[in-house]
Amino acid sequence: MNKPVSEFQGNIDKFVAESRETGLVWGLCQDEIDWLSMDSSEFEGAEVMPFWSSEAEARQHCEEEWSDFEPVSIPFDMFINEWLVTLAEDGVLVGLNWNAELEGEEFEPETVAKLFT
Numbered sequence: 001m002n003k004p005v006s007e008f009q010g011n012i013d014k015f016v017a018e019s020r021e022t023g024l025v026w027g028l029c030q031d032e033i034d035w036l037s038m039d040s041s042e043f044e045g046a047e048v049m050p051f052w053s054s055e056a057e058a059r060q061h062c063e064e065e066w067s068d069f070e071p072v073s074i075p076f077d078m079f080i081n082e083w084l085v086t087l088a089e090d091g092v093l094v095g096l097n098w099n100a101e102l103e104g105e106e107f108e109p110e111t112v113a114k115l116f117t
Helices: 005-022 055-059 076-090 109-114
Strands: 024-030 047-051 070-075 092-096
Touching: 005 024, 005 076, 005 092, 024 047, 024 055, 024 076, 055 070, 070 076, 076 092, 076 109, 092 109
Parallel strands: 047 092
Antiparallel strands: 024 070
């Protein structure tokens, strides 16, 4: 990812505001159990799981290699209190509101939790 963090700040702010407002976070899932994650483009040997603040933004990525995935909502409280804890335990990074080119910041789950305090 060659773009500076400042170019993604609007996406991060939007994620925080929209997910608080709707009470939902969106991920991509296949067959109801296989959640999308991929190799980190920033940290060698790390894995990252992307999330979006709206179904529409998540759905735009359900094509080509991800055409078998569907947007699935996660209740906001569950995302904060369970998902981020589990991702931290598993050493998985978090992507927030990545754009259509799958560009965006990758965060430690603890950092994402702090965005909501």
